[in-house]
Amino acid sequence: MEPGAAGARRRPRPRVKEAAVAHEEIVDRYSRFARTAMTGRPGPDPASSDDASFEEGCFGAAGYDDTDALPDGALRASLGCGNPVAVADLHEGDVVLDLGSGGGIDVLLSARRVGPTGKVYGLDASTDMLSLARDNAAQAGVTNTEFLHGTIEHVPLPGRTVDVVISNCVINLSDDKAATLAEAFRVLRPGGRFGVSDVVTDDSVPDQDLRRRTETRIGCTAGSLTAGEYRALLLDAGFTGITITPTADHGDGVHSAIVKAAKPPVAPGFEIRPMRAEDADQVLSVYQLGLDTGHASFETTAPTWEAFSSARLGHLRYVVADTRTGRVVAWVAASRVSARLVYAGVVEHSIYVHPDYGARGLGRALLDAFVAASEDAGVWTIQSGVFPENTASLALHRAAGFRVLGTRERVGRHHGVWRDVLMIERRSPAV
Known part of the structure; x- marks a missing residue:
């Protein structure tokens, strides 16, 4: 029966940034970090101009508890804000895509879980990070991985290619987050899962200047989405079953969070x-x-x-x-x-x-x-x-x-x- 009319709560729209951080600037910053990590020395924090590390327990390898046998280079280059692999519900034989794979820590951890019948793609815009990640995979003896050069706004994979999309503190770096989430939806197979760690802001933050300073301090150079904005963009992309769960409080309404969603399942074809x-x-x-x-x-x-x-x-x-x-x-x-x-x-x-x-x-x-x-x-x-x-x-x-x-x-x-x-x-x- 054709119904007449219905209504739903008006959803928030993402803020328009006053000035988007240049893509090349972000890639260059993380490339410098990769080159330093390849020397065997701890790399500088890409979120600051000094050698201070990310806040203990919130960023980097400190967020993982299953890093045995991973190469030191993967641990040194870990710049995430959580452990998406721990909540991504990976299964034997799954095909996984890591958006912004960096030094490859999440790719290597995922490769363990999906086993030899599965495969994990790592996507990164930095050729230096890709070189580091490939070296780390070779050192770890992991063969069910493939590292791709490209941006998270334009994923170089066909549609309906992967079962799971993960990412670790990277989506906040995009100046076109709507395109990134739409691409994640496109490459997922029906019934596929989206499970990422990211930086998310409270829907109501009274002091925007404090928020921006906190975002800069933790490396969120392109600005974070509020929880409501994140949910709205995921819905617009086509995702359902959306949950956003804060995992660490960085002050001023800014949090690390686990964001999960799914592409609706339907019959094959x-x-x-x-x-x-x-x-x-x-x-x-x-x-x-x-x-x-x-x-x-x-x-x-x-x-x-x-x-x-x-x-x-x-x-x-x-x-x-x-x-x-x-x-x-x-x-x-x-x-x-x-x-x-x-x-x-x-x-x-x-x-x-x-x-x-x-x-x-x-x-x-x-x-x-x-x-x-x-x-x-x-x-x-x-x-x-x-x-x-x-x-x-x-x-x-x-x-x-x-x-x-x-x-x-x-x-x-x-x-x-x-x-x-x-x-x-x-x-x-x-x-």
């Missing part, structure tokens, strides 16, 4: 991703095919894209795409129930699956992803209306935790016939 403007024709085609069944909505003709888009929230809209052809075969979107603040966490949704792609579990996977994303966005109630004759939709929604609230009898005429509508709802147990 398909992908669930955010809806794009270029999907318009295919989305509306699937919409019309649903309307043609006579059991999807009181509407009989799909609207224009402008009308479709303006009636729905800009976020919480997703498609299932055939990865072999790029064809959109299902979609889901949400609308506002009311502009009143009391309904900020209540949305009304609609979901359509191409009739040629039924009985493959695509509708259930898409609805589960939508529910998870809604909870990540702070939605506590999802509602809609379904014709009683639409038994497939009712079964789908019941399986996803929806309940029937009641019947609106003879609420409207459809092709000259008065129709009942069942009102359905899902209340979040989490929000």
Whole structure:
């Protein structure tokens, strides 16, 4: 059933930096550190002009407890703010990508966990760091690794290549964090996991100057995202199941944190991703095919894209795409129930699956992803209306935790016939 409208909490948008730190400056700083580490001497802290080390227990190799048999060079070049490998839930045979792999400590630790049937890619923009990492891998006798030269905003891997993306205190260095997270989503296979250590700021920090000084002190030269901004960018990229857990307090509202999320799972050969403007024709085609069944909505003709888009929230809209052809075969979107603040966490949704792609579990996977994303966005109630004759939709929604609230009898005429509508709802147990 095509619902009317629904609303969700307005999400924060990332701040625009007054001046982005030059990419070349960051690469040069870490390259100097790599060259020093290759000499066998402790390297200078890239976050400062002296030889002071990162705060004990928060940065570098001090954050690990499983570094036995790792080369000294990997330990000396460790500049992270946590241990993402410990929380990345790696399994035998996994393919892993480390964004900003530096001297390779997380690559080597991951390689142990995924075993000989798995593989770990390390990506870094510094050729000196890559040389150091390759030397460390050779010294450790690790062969299931590959180190790639490139930036985290433009990952040199095909889409749906890896099972897990990790990173250690690197995403905060990017001056285009939205692109970085979008790339992480792109290279993950459906059901893939995102588990990184990073620097995150409280959503409300009264003194921005203190915050910036703290970010500079701990090496976060491009500025950190707030927890709300991080969550919003992950949602925009398509991730669900988002958790942000502080692990160390650096003062002035700045924390190290573990950030975890997932790419929605779906049947092989398909992908669930955010809806794009270029999907318009295919989305509306699937919409019309649903309307043609006579059991999807009181509407009989799909609207224009402008009308479709303006009636729905800009976020919480997703498609299932055939990865072999790029064809959109299902979609889901949400609308506002009311502009009143009391309904900020209540949305009304609609979901359509191409009739040629039924009985493959695509509708259930898409609805589960939508529910998870809604909870990540702070939605506590999802509602809609379904014709009683639409038994497939009712079964789908019941399986996803929806309940029937009641019947609106003879609420409207459809092709000259008065129709009942069942009102359905899902209340979040989490929000």
